Amino acid sequence: MNKKSCLNCGHTISDEFCPHCGQKSDTARITVHSLIKNDILGSIWHVEAKFLHTLKNIVFRPGKTGMDYIAGKRIRYNNFISLLLVLFGFNVLSYHYYEKFAPAQPLTDDVIYVKDFFSKYSKIILFVIIPMLAINAYSLFRRIKLNIAEHFIIGTVSLLGILILFLLSDIVSLIGLWKPVEKIFNIIDKIIFGLSILFPAITYWTAFKNSYSKPGLLWRVSVLYVLMGIETLIITAVLYEIF
Known part of the structure; x- marks a missing residue:
């Protein structure tokens, strides 16, 4: 050769x-032909195709995606941490436009206070979810023998899925502002919200389903949710006092 x-x-x-x-x-x-084909069109296609491929796998195969990434199959995916920041930015933007176009509603002082609180601390609350998931899952899923950093990746995939669903929810809510489709899109929005709540369970179930029996996996995921709920309430209460 x-x-x-x-x-x-x-x-x-x-x-x-x-x-x-x-x-x-x-x-x-470099020629005009190679510049257009490889540097411009090729780069755009590569970035978009990889980005969409990553999003699709996170939504439809979250557990396998996380385990593949941990196993070293990473070139097919965007970096999860970078993607987290991009999706968070998209969520802020989409929510801003929903607020802009949604009909103004009279709010009490308490509602305004809570809304301002979550607006200010939403980043902290969301990004604390990942280490909480990692630490709790490390304690509950010991048989898998993943270290804390690898559990951090699984937690990141869970949060990425939630952010994707939140973004989809904002888009659905924006479309639902059009009166003829308001009812059906309100139902779709509620379904998406339910899926976002269940997404961590879906992630861990699909990631570890071959390592535990269904009852064993069910109680571990249930305890994970209980721990996450308690810890989230504690963190929210602490931030609320600071606020």
């Missing part, structure tokens, strides 16, 4: 990619 030097680092290469720096071996001179 023909060997040549990488144009980026000078390392000897004989395959499609340089084993030293990862650059493609076919970095020929």
Whole structure:
């Protein structure tokens, strides 16, 4: 097989990619055709396809996606932490537009106070969910022999799924502002909200279903929810006092 030097680092290469720096071996001179096909269209397609592939797998196969990522199958997915920040930004934006277009409703001082509280501390509450999930799951699912960082990945997948469903809920709510479809979209919105509550259970169930019996998995997931509920109430109460 023909060997040549990488144009980026000078390392000897004989395959499609340089084993030293990862650059493609076919970095020929840039032409108008290659610029449009590879650098513009190729980059857009690669980013969008990978992004959508990651979202689809998180929603429909959360447990397997998390376990694949832990097992080292990562090139097919976007970085989960970066994706978390992107989705949180999308959620803030979509909620802003819903607030902008939704009919104004008279609110009591208590409701305004609670709304302002959650608006201010929503980031803290959401991102504390991941370490809470990781620590609780590490204690409950010992048979799997995942370390705390690997449980952090499973928790991240759970939160990503919740954020995807929240974003979908905001979009459905925006469409539901149109009176002819208001009732049906309100029902869809309630279903999506229910799924967002159940999403961590779905994630852990699909991730560990081959390692535990159904009763064993059911009580562990149930205890996980009880612990998460208690811890969330404590954190919310502490922040509420600070606020």
